[in-house]
Amino acid sequence: MTAIVLAVAAFFAGQQLAPVEVRNVPVPVHVPVPVECREPVPDRPAMPTDLFAAKPTVDQLAVARAAEIEIREGYEIQLRGALERCTAPIKSE
Structure with a gap:
């Protein structure tokens, strides 16, 4: 019997507490976010x-192999340019 009285008393005691006010305040978080690179791959x-x-x-x-070296170097420059544009820091507005 006392257990029932204590349970009812605890229930009603919990009802008398003041409601907790919850405030949502935006907090800036400085975390890098991955961004998709949309730089086209050179052919x-x-x-x-x-x-x-x-x-x-x-x-x-x-x-033919001497000419191929020149062509490959030009292609490598294009690939490096695309990679640099993809890895460059994003400018915030």
């Missing part, structure tokens, strides 16, 4: 050594 250029239909001579192959 891979056609390499001179890929265009040979038959077996080339040594001289033709040497000329």
